[in-house]
Amino acid sequence: NAGVTQTPKFRVLKTGQSMTLLCAQDMNHEYMYWYRQDPGMGLRLIHYSVGEGTTAKGEVPDGYNVSRLKKQNFLLGLESAAPSQTSVYFCASSYPGLAGVASNTDTQYFGPGTRLTVL
């Protein structure tokens, strides 16, 4: 199993350009997430999905859109990139767990990240 993969690994954009980040998972997970990680800020949730065809806003959704047309894929789009979107982007996936039980099977598994620079 490849786990969670992200494409591309690196990207440099100019202000105003658009791009799509692709996340794919082969663990049959229901839930998928997009985070951004900035120095001193930890991981901040951008958007998430609890199933195919559903998406919801996270903590910092402005300037981003997402789509989950297939269960295994979660796409993050930047329509008009801004320098403030320079960051490392991580995708994660998880499986719904049983109430009252902590199991490694229901926690989030992360991809390797995409480093995005917006000039």
Added chain:
Amino acid sequence: QKEVEQDPGPLSVPEGAIVSLNCTYSNSAFQYFMWYRQYSRKGPELLMYTYSSGNKEDGRFTAQVDKSSKYISLFIRDSQPSDSATYLCAMRLGSSNTGKLIFGQGTTLQVKP
């Protein structure tokens, strides 16, 4: 005030030292508590996962949860240079049907040989 607070460090210790990493939180509804380890330029990976209060041990690592104080800790015994990484605490509501996690800022640890 952030829901989850974590001292960002950096923390530098000699090899063999006992390391204590901590997080405080404000929401008493958190029931699931995790520690992730993140090596430089890599994605976070799950290290420890506990439900409610108590201790959990796995090799050199011990996770503690004190819900009355809203405080969680990760202890690393006999620290090794390979433990050098950023450690992120994360928490989830007991009633969550989305699996959403709230992360601390992460503590950067360096273990010197």
